[in-house]
Amino acid sequence: VGAVTGQPVVRDDHDLPLITARDLAWAIYLYPLRGLARVSSRASSALIWLGTPLYRLMARSRRAEVRKLLADAFGSELSSAELDAISRRYPRNFTRRIADDLMLERGDKGIRCRSFSGRENLDEALAARRGVLFVTLHWYAGQAAKHHLASLGYPVLTVRKREIQYGSSVSRFGERLLEPVYERFARAVIRDEVYVEDRHCSLEILRRLRGGGIVELHLDVPHSGHVIEMPLLGRRVGVPAGALHLARVTGCAVLPMVARGGARSLELQIDPPVELDRTLLMKEFCQRYLPVLVRILEARVRERPDAWEPWSVLKERS
Amino acid sequence: VNELDRAALADRIRGVFVRSLSLDLDSSRLPVSPDLGSLAGLDSLAMLEFVAGLEQEFSFEIEPERLTRDFLGDLDALVDYFAAHLGGDAP
Numbered sequence: 001v002g003a004v005t006g007q008p009v010v011r012d013d014h015d016l017p018l019i020t021a022r023d024l025a026w027a028i029y030l031y032p033l034r035g036l037a038r039v040s041s042r043a044s045s046a047l048i049w050l051g052t053p054l055y056r057l058m059a060r061s062r063r064a065e066v067r068k069l070l071a072d073a074f075g076s077e078l079s080s081a082e083l084d085a086i087s088r089r090y091p092r093n094f095t096r097r098i099a100d101d102l103m104l105e106r107g108d109k110g111i112r113c114r115s116f117s118g119r120e121n122l123d124e125a126l127a128a129r130r131g132v133l134f135v136t137l138h139w140y141a142g143q144a145a146k147h148h149l150a151s152l153g154y155p156v157l158t159v160r161k162r163e164i165q166y167g168s169s170v171s172r173f174g175e176r177l178l179e180p181v182y183e184r185f186a187r188a189v190i191r192d193e194v195y196v197e198d199r200h201c202s203l204e205i206l207r208r209l210r211g212g213g214i215v216e217l218h219l220d221v222p223h224s225g226h227v228i229e230m231p232l233l234g235r236r237v238g239v240p241a242g243a244l245h246l247a248r249v250t251g252c253a254v255l256p257m258v259a260r261g262g263a264r265s266l267e268l269q270i271d272p273p274v275e276l277d278r279t280l281l282m283k284e285f286c287q288r289y290l291p292v293l294v295r296i297l298e299a300r301v302r303e304r305p306d307a308w309e310p311w312s313v314l315k316e317r318s
Numbered sequence: 319v320n321e322l323d324r325a326a327l328a329d330r331i332r333g334v335f336v337r338s339l340s341l342d343l344d345s346s347r348l349p350v351s352p353d354l355g356s357l358a359g360l361d362s363l364a365m366l367e368f369v370a371g372l373e374q375e376f377s378f379e380i381e382p383e384r385l386t387r388d389f390l391g392d393l394d395a396l397v398d399y400f401a402a403h404l405g406g407d408a409p
Contacts, residue, residue, distance in 0.1 A: 202362040203385045206369065210382040226363055245363055249370040282367075 016172045021058065023174035029098065030181050037102035041110060044099035051095040059091055066090050070305060073234035077302075089306045093262075097140040097309070100263035105188045108147040111263050118255075118270035122154065122214075125253035125273055131209025133250075134216040134257040134270075135243050135293050137301065138309045143189055145259035145268050146216065155192055157208045157215045161223065162195040196223040202246070209250045216257065217243040219294060220308075228290050232298060239294055241286040248278050248285050256293065258300045260307040271296060327397045327404075330375060338371030339364050354391045365390060376400055 029047075036043035056063070067087035070078065078086070103110045125132045134156065136142065146156045162183075187193065194204045205215050219239050220232070226245070227238030247254045256271040274296070276289055301308045332345040335354055354368075368390060373379055380399075389395055 196362070199362055199365070200387050202366040203369070203387065203390075206366065207382045207385050210379070210385070242363060245366055249366055 016170065016175065018171060019173040020171045023171045023178055025054070025058065026174065026178050026182065030178060030185060034102055034105070034185070038106065041103070044102045044110075047099040047102065048092070048095050051099070052092045055095050056091040059094075063087050063090055069234070074302070074305070075234075078305075086306050093140045093306055093309075096262045097143075100141075100144055101185070101189050103263055104143055104147050105185060108151045111144055111148050111151070111266060113148050113266045113268060114261060115266075116148075116268045118272070121255055121270050121272050125255055126154075126212060126214075128253060129212045131212055131250055131252035132214045133209065133243055133247055133252050133254045134214060135219055135254055135274075135297070136216055136257040136259075137220045137297050138218055139259040139307050140309050141259035141261050141263070141266055141268075141307070142309075144263035144266050145257070146190075146192075147263075148266055148268065149214075150192070154214055157205065157213065158190050158193040159196060159201070159205065159215065159217050159223075160190070160193055161221070162197045202242070205246060206250060209246065209252045215246075215252075217246075219243065219290075219297060228286060230291055230294060232294055233301060239290055241290055243293070244286045244289055245282065247276060247289075248280075248282060251278065254293070256296045256300070258297075258307075260304055269300075324397050324401060327400055328393060331372070331393060331396050331400070334371040334375045335368060338367040354393055354396075372396075372400075376404065378403060 033043060033047055037047075064087075067083050070083050070086055074083075122132065139145070146158065149156055194201050198204070208215050217240075220237075221240070222238040223240045223242060226241050228241050229236055229238055231237075232239065243254065246252065253273040254276065255273050258269040258271070260267040260269075274289065274292060276285070278285070280288065329345070335341075336343050336345040365387065369380060369385065384390075384399065389399075
């Protein structure tokens with residue numbers, strides 16, 4: 001959570017092409033497809049059906065990267081055939097996620113929850129009235145899970161970066177016309193959110209937790225300079241320690257949360273609260289428990305590697 | 319709460335500010351009534367440390383509606399608030 005520069009990202013427009021195929025694809029997604037999704041629920045199914053082979057074609061090199069990252073992370077645990085199978089699912093999971101987003105922008109009516117384990121963990125933690133911190137990773141079904149939880153009476157505050165989520169655009173068209181639209185779209189999908197760049201971010205989270213609410217923090221994105229280096233799935237990365245700062249200050253319960261499948265086949269899992277000795281000094285507290293949280297979530301990824309979205313992010317951070 | 323007590327309270331708050339943010343600074347060298355929020359480029363987590371430090375120092379939880387940068391950055395408002403609480407005259 002929240003180191004703040006307060007400075008906008010400055011990019012040199014002159015280096016950017018006018019438009020790229022990738023941005024054209026996003027333009028089709030954000031305008032005609034999104035418009036169709038508003039009038040027909042079949043639009044998102046069509047997107048998966050048509051978009052998967054198209055994305056597979058566009059992201060051939062990405063798939064090879066994902067396969068290599070999987071191989072690095074799992075070593076001999078996965079056979080070559082399994083690595084191929086999992087990396088082949090990556091384009092489909094991606095198109096399913098963006099199709100889910102089209103649906104979630106309009107609400108949670110289309111969500112089908114196949115299983116929800118650990119609801120009692122959440123209820124017990126909320127009953128203590130100290131707030132609940134979901135520590136999680138970027139699962140493909142993460143947004144669907146939060147919509148589903150909200151529909152059950154468990155609204156979740158999302159903590160995220162303000163910047164565009166599909167990645168910085170690589171064209172002038174994308175930067176000027178698509179990124180603002182995508183940003184508004186993402187806000188409509190997520191709904192209940194606070195930005196790590198905001199200087200009041202931690203206080204907003206603190207208020208929510210003190211009010212007995214739920215806040216979600218991702219450990220697979222280094223939000224700020226407050227990180228601890230440690231191995232995650234075969235790579236050494238900076239894991240943000242903000243969740244533990246919050247946990248120590250507020251006394252809230254810390255529950256690992258996992259979301260698998262998609263909006264129409266959601267599998268939600270909330271683990272029991274992680275036992276924390278809050279008498280430790282902050283530095284020692286973070287150094288002792290951050291690896292514990294990471295190990296729990298890493299084990300969840302190992303159970304179903306294709307449910308975790310940012311294999312490619314790992315590469316950028318390695 | 320008399321002026322002497324208010325000055326002592328302000329000193330305690332300044333002390334918490336310096337300690338919780340691990341500033342390499344003597345708290346007595348802070349301005350008499352500084353805008354705490356603008357000092358030291360307080361980021362979001364630092365504000366959290368300050369809240370934790372205040373709560374530990376005064377042994378009670380600050381109400382959620384008070385958890386704003388404006389309030390936490392205003393030394394006079396903090397002195398009024400803690401004086402009211404410690405004097406049993408909390409708003």
